[in-house]
Amino acid sequence: MSSPRVLAIVLAGGEGKRLMPLTADRAKPAVPFGGTYRLIDFALSNVANSRYLQIVVLTQYKSHSLDKHVSMTWRMSTMLGNYVTPVPAQQRVGKNWYLGSADAIYQSLNLIDDARPDIVVVVGADHVYRMDFSQMVDAHIASGAGCTVAGIRQPVGLSDQFGVIEVGEGADMGSTPRITAFREKPTDPTTIPGSPDEILASMGNYVFDADALVEAVTRDAADDSSKHDMGGDIVPDFVSRGSAAVYDFQRNDVPGATDRDRGYWRDVGTIDSYYEAHMDLTSALPVFNLYNDRWPILSQQRPLPPAKFVHGWHGRAGTAVDSIVAPGVVVSGATVEGSVLSTGVQAHSWSSVTDSVLLDGVQVGRHAAVRRAIIDKNVVVPEGARIGFDPDHDRARGFVVTPSGLTVVGKNAVVEP
Ligand code: ADQ
Structure with missing residues (x-):
């Protein structure tokens, strides 16, 4: 595939219970971050900076401020024109709102039909990081897998917050190896061979062959025993068929990254991690550098006077x-x-x-x-x-x-x- 057609789907329906009271009346991706941003700006900036300009944002829970932010900031932005489309829960298929993240995609299959992509990049909307998704897409295509999951090393104690990826002993992480097992939020995780204190965690970002994704979520929708969750159901399904690979986030190299902030990724799902990620911004040599203008984090620029x-x-x-x-x-x-x-x-x-x-x-x-x-x-x-x-x-x-x-x-x- 020389230059694949790529559709990006941003999953922005998360409830964010563990961020209460900040999520009392806003969806988690709409939670403010870093003085002038909302959490979703990191995912959207990464997608846009990767030059993927066909983007749909799937919203549902308390989505008013999120829809407003996406429409005002992203839809109207001169850089992106009309490329970013917020899509509220459509209840197209039944009377339920989206059940889980896979159901959100299933209910929006018409968007994939319309865009006719070769590849679908599915990303979460509640992490702070920089990532060039085009490098992951290249690795996905080279691997021949139907689904590629972005993976990052995390402390073993956090296993119950993440999908935990296993690859065979001696797998070459530089070459997008096949995933041999994937368990969503286990309390008895298998650690990385040779690193008993670490797991290989899913970042909640995926690349799919479009046809394989459509087939998987359609099959999942008919399965009453499924929770219709990307991490809990769809990824394990690809793994069971030997068609899932892992892309090591350490390989990702974003323009302008410093030695200090290369590889930075924070899940800000709890109040403590939200706070710590803010503290990461404040020191003289921050571990996350907001000032990298070669990979800008874009957001709403209100006409405010200087500080x-x-x-x-x-x-x-x-x-x-x-x-x-x-x-x-x-x-x-x-x-x-x-x-x-x-x-x-x-x-x-x-x-x-x-x-x-x-x-x-x-x-x-x-x-x-x-x-x-x-x-x-x-x-x-x-x-x-x-x-x-x-x-x-x-x-x-x-x-x-x-x-x-x-x-x-x-x-x-x-x-x-
Ligand atoms: P979680 O974040 O716990 O784990 P989930 O609550 O499904 O999973 O949220 C994933 C993303 O989907 C978030 O951006 C959320 O806003 C969005 N989302 C959730 N439900 C949705 C819905 N019904 N409609 C639209 N969007 C929805 C996930 C993976 C793990 C992985 C972690 C990384 O399941 O395997 O390790 O992310 O943080």
Whole structure:
């Protein structure tokens, strides 16, 4: 296949229960990330930068803000014209919304029919990473498999969060080897030969021969015992027929990557991993470099003024160090350290924000202090309030406190002075 026709399907229907309260009224792929992005922007940027410009986004759960974001940011973008199409659950086939991710594809088979692709690239929408899918497509075609799964090494303790891939002893990971077994989220995983602490995890990104995908999801739809899940049902089906291969993410080389951030991939499925991925952005030499303009992460550019740092009325300087500060932010006589301030955040005199993630429009009043916290959109932290210092008090106020001690303040929370 010299230049295959490729359709990209972005699975964006995930509920994101483990990201509550951030997913209380938005789908997981619409959760804000990194000051100016939504999670889905990473998947869509990777697909677009791979020059695959026929893209459908399958949405369902609480999809209003996601549809709005995809339509406004991606559909209207000058780069992509009308190439990105959000497709809500269509209930074309029965009265159910999509059951699982494979059913989402089954219910959208008309899109594959219309696009007549040779290859379908299916990607999840809730990871932070850079990846050139064209390199994976080339490897898929060379392997002769019907399905290729992107794989990455992960600590064995996380096996119950991932599809775990097995290849035969001595398999050459540089050559897209066949998968010998695949189990979705096992608690007793088989580790990588010679690496007892690591598993080979599925990244939830797949390349299929279009005909093989259509055949597999159609057969799956008729199987009442199936959960209609890509990882749980479709991939194991290809494996059982000897037609699934693994593409080692370590082989992927994105233009402009640094030694430090090459191979970076984070599943941000939990509050703790969402927070840690933010902290990965804030250091002087970050492990994920947002500033790689050869593989830009694209997002909505609202016409906001630049960020501003001013002395407070009492003469104290407004400062931010080891932090990411988005457009429209004003830091006035406040101290910001190790934090991510999203668009339109305002921090007022004598306040401090430390090791925290503040989403759009959060207001931090005078003398307030925020520490190791995630605060959702437009929350007002009144004068003198303290968040992230006393877990019991934070819980009593209705905030979520994670086992690792992070405080999360949901979107419509009222913070008492
Ligand atoms: P999970 O992320 O747990 O594991 P899932 O919840 O199906 O699997 O989500 C995968 C992607 O599909 C996400 O982007 C989600 O938003 C989307 N999605 C889920 N249900 C959908 C639906 N009904 N309609 C449309 N989109 C839907 C998966 C794989 C594992 C792999 C991990 C990697 O199943 O094998 O290891 O991703 O994180």
